[in-house]
Amino acid sequence: MKYERDPERIRRVLGDKVQFIQGDMAVTYGAVLAGCSFFGGYPITPASEVAEGAARLFPRVKATFIQMEDEIGSIGAVIGAAWSGAKAMTATSGPGFSLMMENYGYAIMTETPCVIANVQRTGPSTGQPTLGAQGDMMQARWGSHGDMEAIALAPSTVQESMDMTIESFNLSEKYRHPVCLMTDGEVGHLREKIVIPDEDEMELVERVPATIDKEQFIPFTDSQTQEGSKVPDFPTFGTGYRTYVTGLTHNEKGFPATDKPPDHQRLIKRIVSKITDDREALTNVEKIELDDAEIAFVTFGASARPAESAVRMARKKGMKVGMLRMKLVWPFPRKVVHDLSKKVNTIIVPEMNLGQMVHPITEYAAKDCEIISAPKVGGEMHLPDELFEILEGV
Amino acid sequence: MSEEVKKKMIDANELRDKYLREGMLPTIFCNGCGHGNAIDYTFWAIEELGLDMDKVALASGIGCSSRIPGYINADGLHTTHGRALAFATGIKAANPDLHVIVFTGDGDCTGIGGNHFIHAARRNIDMTVILLNNFIYGMTGGQLAPTAPIGSIATTAPYGNIEQAFNISELAKALGANYVARWPISYPYQPIKSIKDGIAKKGFSLIELMSPCPTAYGRRNRLGNIEALWNWYEENTILIEDYEKIINYGTEEEKNSIKEKFKIGVFQDVDKPGFFGEYEKLVNMLIEKDDAKLKGGSQ
Numbered sequence A: 001m002k003y004e005r006d007p008e009r010i011r012r013v014l015g016d017k018v019q020f021i022q023g024d025m026a027v028t029y030g031a032v033l034a035g036c037s038f039f040g041g042y043p044i045t046p047a048s049e050v051a052e053g054a055a056r057l058f059p060r061v062k063a064t065f066i067q068m069e070d071e072i073g074s075i076g077a078v079i080g081a082a083w084s085g086a087k088a089m090t091a092t093s094g095p096g097f098s099l100m101m102e103n104y105g106y107a108i109m110t111e112t113p114c115v116i117a118n119v120q121r122t123g124p125s126t127g128q129p130t131l132g133a134q135g136d137m138m139q140a141r142w143g144s145h146g147d148m149e150a151i152a153l154a155p156s157t158v159q160e161s162m163d164m165t166i167e168s169f170n171l172s173e174k175y176r177h178p179v180c181l182m183t184d185g186e187v188g189h190l191r192e193k194i195v196i197p198d199e200d201e202m203e204l205v206e207r208v209p210a211t212i213d214k215e216q217f218i219p220f221t222d223s224q225t226q227e228g229s230k231v232p233d234f235p236t237f238g239t240g241y242r243t244y245v246t247g248l249t250h251n252e253k254g255f256p257a258t259d260k261p262p263d264h265q266r267l268i269k270r271i272v273s274k275i276t277d278d279r280e281a282l283t284n285v286e287k288i289e290l291d292d293a294e295i296a297f298v299t300f301g302a303s304a305r306p307a308e309s310a311v312r313m314a315r316k317k318g319m320k321v322g323m324l325r326m327k328l329v330w331p332f333p334r335k336v337v338h339d340l341s342k343k344v345n346t347i348i349v350p351e352m353n354l355g356q357m358v359h360p361i362t363e364y365a366a367k368d369c370e371i372i373s374a375p376k377v378g379g380e381m382h383l384p385d386e387l388f389e390i391l392e393g394v
Numbered sequence B: 001m002s003e004e005v006k007k008k009m010i011d012a013n014e015l016r017d018k019y020l021r022e023g024m025l026p027t028i029f030c031n032g033c034g035h036g037n038a039i040d041y042t043f044w045a046i047e048e049l050g051l052d053m054d055k056v057a058l059a060s061g062i063g064c065s066s067r068i069p070g071y072i073n074a075d076g077l078h079t080t081h082g083r084a085l086a087f088a089t090g091i092k093a094a095n096p097d098l099h100v101i102v103f104t105g106d107g108d109c110t111g112i113g114g115n116h117f118i119h120a121a122r123r124n125i126d127m128t129v130i131l132l133n134n135f136i137y138g139m140t141g142g143q144l145a146p147t148a149p150i151g152s153i154a155t156t157a158p159y160g161n162i163e164q165a166f167n168i169s170e171l172a173k174a175l176g177a178n179y180v181a182r183w184p185i186s187y188p189y190q191p192i193k194s195i196k197d198g199i200a201k202k203g204f205s206l207i208e209l210m211s212p213c214p215t216a217y218g219r220r221n222r223l224g225n226i227e228a229l230w231n232w233y234e235e236n237t238i239l240i241e242d243y244e245k246i247i248n249y250g251t252e253e254e255k256n257s258i259k260e261k262f263k264i265g266v267f268q269d270v271d272k273p274g275f276f277g278e279y280e281k282l283v284n285m286l287i288e289k290d291d292a293k294l295k296g297g298s299q
Helices: A007-014 A023-034 A048-061 A071-083 A094-110 A137-142 A158-175 A185-189 A261-276 A301-316 A334-343 A358-364 A384-393 B003-019 B035-049 B065-071 B084-094 B106-112 B114-123 B168-174 B190-200 B214-218 B226-236 B240-249 B252-258 B275-295
Strands: A018-022 A038-041 A064-067 A088-092 A114-122 A128-132 A151-153 A178-184 A191-195 A244-246 A285-288 A295-299 A321-326 A328-330 A346-351 A370-375 B056-060 B075-078 B099-105 B127-133 B179-184 B204-210 B237-239 B262-269
Touching (some): A007 A023, A007 B275, A018 A023, A023 A048, A023 A088, A023 A114, A023 A158, A023 A185, A023 A191, A038 A048, A038 B084, A048 A064, A048 A088, A048 A185, A048 B275, A064 B084, A064 B275, A071 A088, A071 A114, A071 B075, A071 B084, A071 B114, A088 A094, A094 A114, A094 A137, A094 A178, A114 A158, A114 A185, A137 A178, A137 A328, A151 A158, A158 A185, A158 A191, A178 A185, A178 A301, A295 A301, A295 A334, A301 A321, A301 A384, A346 A358, A346 A384, A370 A384, B003 B035, B035 B065, B035 B190, B056 B065, B056 B084, B065 B075, B084 B099, B084 B106, B084 B114, B106 B114, B106 B127, B106 B168, B114 B127, B114 B168, B168 B179, B168 B262, B179 B226, B214 B226, B226 B237, B240 B252, B240 B262
Parallel strands (some): A038 A064, A088 A114, A151 A178, A295 A321, A295 A346, A346 A370, B056 B075, B056 B099, B099 B127, B127 B204, B179 B204, B237 B262
Antiparallel strands (some): A114 A128, A285 A321, B179 B262
16 A cells, blocks of 8 residues: 555544644654654553554554554564655654664664654663653663664653654654654653644655666765765665665675775764764754853753743742753754853753763763752652752752 | 476576676575575576566565575665564555565574564565575574474584474464465475465465575584485475375374474465455545545535
8 A cells, every 4th residue: 555645634634723632642643744654563651542543543544554563573664664665653662662772773774764752651671651751861872782873852742742753754854864752651641732733834854765877876875965965865665776775884885894894984974973963953952041040950851841830930039040951852962051051050950860861961061060960760750849949959 | 398497497697697686796605505596496486477676675684594685686675683574564564566575594583583473474464485494593603593403403502402493384374374385495496486476475475495504504413415415305304295195094104204304395375365455445444434524524
């Protein structure tokens, strides 16, 4: 069954423009809107609703949903579908994310566009399935073996769960890279109002298909791409390019080069720098009350919600407190964090883990800026009061 | 000599030029390895079917046999260990026009990849799996495979294998795969016919080819030279039809003599519906319903 994105049908299937839905469902909505035509998934709390949504909606827009035998198979099928030309995604939570790590690396190595939604729960191991956490932030960055760069987004609201799913597809298509949507059990199970964008309110990015003469085409080089781009054009399977795709270190033709250090260096440096070169352009933050702030929260995802409340509480008491929210956490927004650290005296990093994003924040902050880690584990969000107390202690 | 055989003798080199991916040669295969024969048989099957190689997508996992897609001039996805069938499921889902052919080994497909194998066969996904069973993990130097006969020597079974072996074709048959066949690589024509039938078949096809690994298996198990390895297949296999005859009508002595033998031949050839065909029916039904609702003015 061949998929063709049908905007009218999509809108009809999604229904009213304004709805009150769950964060997980909003991820499915985002996928449908983005033109995702393949979802391979496996049940896991608190991410199952994404798959359930896809099972319900995908066939009605002529897209394929398949419940695979496990998470390894899910991301495998997703990558295979991507090579046949599909925008493809899977959704999971911690244990499944761990299982996906090898093929996550495969997608990075083979430059396969795809989206992995990780509705984070506490860990390690089985942890607390129904409770949210932000403990996989470093896993998204470093979880597969070897050198790599990551692209990851962290929604704080249900609306963002939908919008950032679309954005995840756009970035994955643009960079030919698996993109992690790092949501969590809190945002995933939260119900909020969303406004579904009309067709002209959305920007959709598609991978650049290979069009060069088939005899001349070199699949893994930046020498044949549009000016300045390090992302090779995509030789979709079935279009006659007869491309060999391997997770082994490969030369520019795609052939194994397992005993050739220069080929490895060239490949890895390119697939990392195609993302890090655009670090500033990719940086996507929200700034709240930062103009005159002396203390700033640097946050992301669910923990930005109580942090914002704490900012409002502090402002009411005349305290100069602001917040920087990283919508895109990887590649790490070095410059904006560094600039902020030169303006404020103190940065507080509330996270639903024992302190993960606080590490790159510390690494890239000015040395004279005080960094306070405000971790919370156990499956509960920070309370605004708790964060306000930390502010008072500064 | 039949016309078909004559044609083959004439065209053998031409055929290789047509389908091999020259830039990838030489192959990694050892002397006496059966995997080259499997490539050859696949080429004959593709040639006889007249497939458009632009519409063939190959997938494989990790191991010696999984290197085969590299040598064939078609789209190929050389994936992670054991996962080829999952990737292949996605390839087929997003472009049903593609003939999806998977090359895999006994360790890749039924060791680490057993779960994907079970479910791809159970879903009857439209793909052809050419599984090269050499009883050993060859690429990593001869570790114990789940298919190794009891008593086999491997680097991780230095005193002889004590585990029951996996019977891959029987399993695929039990799972309801549409086409299942097993042949030793030493049979020159039957594998071609089975690969051909497997590709032409809608649904899941498994062609299990018993392929010798003289380096990692034959040497360690003192099976002798290549000729002896091929003879081993002759002595240790029995056609399914002959097996059934002896089991039903043979003497106790005859029955005992075939107990340990590998059945070869076509295990299953049926036409049951597969996942994607059924999914498409479901989609059409839903779309029709949605469109009827729209026309009916309920929205």
